[in-house]
Amino acid sequence: MTNTTLKLLAQQLQLSISTVSRALKDHPDISASTKAKVNALAQSMDYEPNAYAIQLRTQNSKILGVIVPAISNLFYDSFIAAIEEESRKNGYALMILQSSHNPENELNNLKIFRQNRVSGVFACLSSSAENIEVYQKMNDRDIPVVFFDIVPKDNKFTKVRMADERCAIMAAENIIKRNAKKVLAIFGDENLSITQKRKAAFQKFMQDFAPKIHCSYTNAASTKEAEEVMKKNTHKTQKIDTVFCMTDEILIGVMRTIQELELKIPTDIGVISISNGFIPNLYYPRISYVETSGHELGKLAFVQMMANMKGGKTLTELTVEAKFIAGGSM
Amino acid sequence: MTNTTLKLLAQQLQLSISTVSRALKDHPDISASTKAKVNALAQSMDYEPNAYAIQLRTQNSKILGVIVPAISNLFYDSFIAAIEEESRKNGYALMILQSSHNPENELNNLKIFRQNRVSGVFACLSSSAENIEVYQKMNDRDIPVVFFDIVPKDNKFTKVRMADERCAIMAAENIIKRNAKKVLAIFGDENLSITQKRKAAFQKFMQDFAPKIHCSYTNAASTKEAEEVMKKNTHKTQKIDTVFCMTDEILIGVMRTIQELELKIPTDIGVISISNGFIPNLYYPRISYVETSGHELGKLAFVQMMANMKGGKTLTELTVEAKFIAGGSM
DNA sequence: AAAATTATCGCAAACGTTTGTTATTCAAAT
DNA sequence: ATTTGAATAACAAACGTTTGCGATAATTTT
Structure with a gap:
């Protein structure tokens, strides 16, 4: 079974593709009656817009990349959970790749991100090895990079970490x-x-x-x-x-x-x-x-990402404050 | 800074776009000398193919979707780590979304998957609520669904779980x-x-x-x-x-x-x-x-996914065997 | 009643690829 | 000297959208 497209809808309705497109986005140029017809058919043929075509046209992928050393990690998984939640709220999807503490994987992941034209990347450096130039290039391409947890010494980047x-x-x-x-x-x-x-x-x-x-x-x-x-x-x-x-x-x-x-x-x-x-x-x-809350850090990282994407570069290093939690062990 | 495209390369080299494209994929029609020139320029302008354009043209996204109740989970994160590893080896990227045990989120995630034309989805049902029809529709669209861990009773699906x-x-x-x-x-x-x-x-x-x-x-x-x-x-x-x-x-x-x-x-x-x-x-x-190894289950799920994508539907329920690990507590 | 405005919609180009088909060149075979 | 056939590269259409602009018909204004 083939996917429903605008063209298909247009043919069925004897309308032009552009009219269908505008109807679906509630454009003022389109009459209420056609909008109703279009929406009805789109619904019944359960049309879903092709994200690839959209991004190709609009040059805006609505996808954020995340690089962590490992997903199975008490700290990182809560970090990921946090940015996933924030991303979804803001209409972004996440592409999560793990470096396995291996700089080679890290590079490869960055390449995948670029091929997928991610709108931004959250990165945690794979241990000591710092191959910063690649990240610099992403920044140059207007793809904001927000480092978290293990961050570079360089202060040309946006960084968030625990205090x-x-x-x-x-x-x-x-x-x-x-x-x-x-x-x-x-x-x-x-x-x-x-x-x-x-x-x-x-x-x-x-x-x-x-x-x-x-x-x-x-x-x-x-x-x-x-x-x-x-x-x-x-x-x-x-x-x-x-x-x-x-x-x-x-x-x-x-x-x-x-x-x-x-x-x-x-x-x-x-x-x-x-x-x-x-x-x-x-x-x-x-x-x-x-x-040290991965969750808090994630939320902070996300607002930094948004700030970077909207306004000009805000190259700052932010930290989230620590809290003492008393158990019975002291 | 704008992204490097085939067109850009072609202009610089005084070649056609198609020639550049073929040169980069080592097509036999192109002479060794032009291939060399093209590759050199592509390298220096660090060209990365636009995944969106490719998928639009080829109708093959090379992206797999994963739905888990929660990423921060001892079991699921090892499952994710496993399929991530396998995916990378096979040229696939992963799109990971969490349902937070909420059927509404689950539906929304499915929608995002469809918009991104994922080639397949790994799904773990969000608790008891089973909204199977949506998954059925994906299967109808030739998007294989492999359920893991919490699987539907229905035997029209491919399922992997622990024994x-x-x-x-x-x-x-x-x-x-x-x-x-x-x-x-x-x-x-x-x-x-x-x-x-x-x-x-x-x-x-x-x-x-x-x-x-x-x-x-x-x-x-x-x-x-x-x-x-x-x-x-x-x-x-x-x-x-x-x-x-x-x-x-x-x-x-x-x-x-x-x-x-x-x-x-x-x-x-x-x-x-x-x-x-x-x-x-x-x-x-x-x-x-x-x-009950999430890692093993992940690997099994992946081979099932590949099998489903290649050949015809192999609707089976596979289980990974259990192992007793002796500690000192018995 | 003619002109101006408004409402509604279609045309066509563009985003960056891939790929079937066609065109050109040049050497080998008749 | 003509034909054949490789070798090489260009043309053009298509994938599914979005969007500026132009076209038509309907409505309002003078």
Whole structure:
């Protein structure tokens, strides 16, 4: 069965294509009676306009591209859900591609976006490798690029991200409040700038405001590493009383060790993490965390995209504020 | 900056559009020397073909639609990741829309798919409400529909899903192996056919093969409900020694209660669930589970889609087999 | 009653491709 | 020297829309 087209409708109604087209968009030139006829037939033949023909004619695709390292990710999927919702409300569809942390895939995805003449792209850089020139070219072609989460250092782009330093500091504040004596702070992949920022902010804050608290700093790039780091540090003579986890992956490893060693939270040990909230709520007591909401970030990214598409370039770096969510783990 | 087109290339090279087009696709009619020139210029002006013009001409969009209830979902996101990967390998792009369990959104998404002339759609029904006619129409228009996970009863469609009954039976088998005396079996939303199937299979198997085991059956539509159900049942005089969780949501609730009451796994109580594996591995000891892999299902769905697009209609219902993954919880 | 306005609609070009057909050139075969 | 046949490239139509402009008929104004 072939698709219904304007031409088909026009033939059936003995009208011209242009009249049918205008009737369907409620153009004032067309009489009410013809509009009624046209709409009726369009309905019954369930006509749907061909988006490809429209974009070819209007040069406006109403499609936004999204590049994430991985869709299966607690943070990114809520980000995607948020922009999907906003996009739909505003008449845009989403084309979602994942880079799998692979710059080659990232490039390939960008190519697909260009072939599909997306009106804009949300991009999260695939780890450290920064091939910025391609994005620069998109901007030059008036395709706004909004970076999120993992953003380039370059300030020629629009960027939205969590207030990374504030997150770390907020965690530190609560550790100090708890009257911790000996803290283990586990950070993520040390190649990521986000890790470096958070670590630096955390360290500085602790030194400035609670120099007598003994802190050991480590990195763990995976759940497994976190599990092992935790195990090592609880076997030492002087037991740690509080552990800070920079990511969900780390928290999971830490919690596995805590459960294995049957440590009581929060009496034996306090736990605090940075998370979007899903993982911390899996345990009893619920883990206290500083919230980084992918959902909020998504909404912010979308308004930035719209702003970029309407007005001139607004090259700014926006951050969404962090919130401390108290569980029973501190 | 305007996009590079065939016309532009043709003008620069003093060639016709058709020659440029053929040169770029390595058509035998074109001489090697012109091909070289064309490719060089196309490269330097970084020409990317306009996907919209191509689809308009060829009537083949190379885009597949996906409808899921929610992207942020442990199961669906791995499904999406799988078909995304397969699609990319086969030159397809994905258009992902979420229904948010809302039939109205589902309809709207279908409309967007039709406007974009997707070559096929993967669909997961939004809960119980089944508005099948729309899908029937798509099939009539030679747009293959592959249902996954939550599928219609109708057998006029191609469907892929987990082997639901086998999952439940496999769990039952392992419960019997454990020598359980008193079992609490918690199932999901009782309106879903998937729940009914699993429950029936589980019950029948237990009665047939281990009638002396005392089983209580309940439903819990959310994590909270599961938490409460679990709490109630552990306070009874005759303690349960094994709990079965049909979904991740239920497992999370159950585990929260277990941690709160400080029950030891697997000595005080055994736990088994049906899951894709992420949640069960968050705990120590790791929870034993019957695996329902969104990833496997995605790959299966994709080959079904390809089969439908090539040959004639292959209206079958395929299932991916379940696997028991032993943790330390039984 | 002629002129001016308004209401309604059709014509045709354009968006960027692909592809069947035709035209040109040039060398090989008769 | 003419015919044949490759090799190479141009022409033109079509895909389904949108939209400026022109055309016709109906209505109003003078």
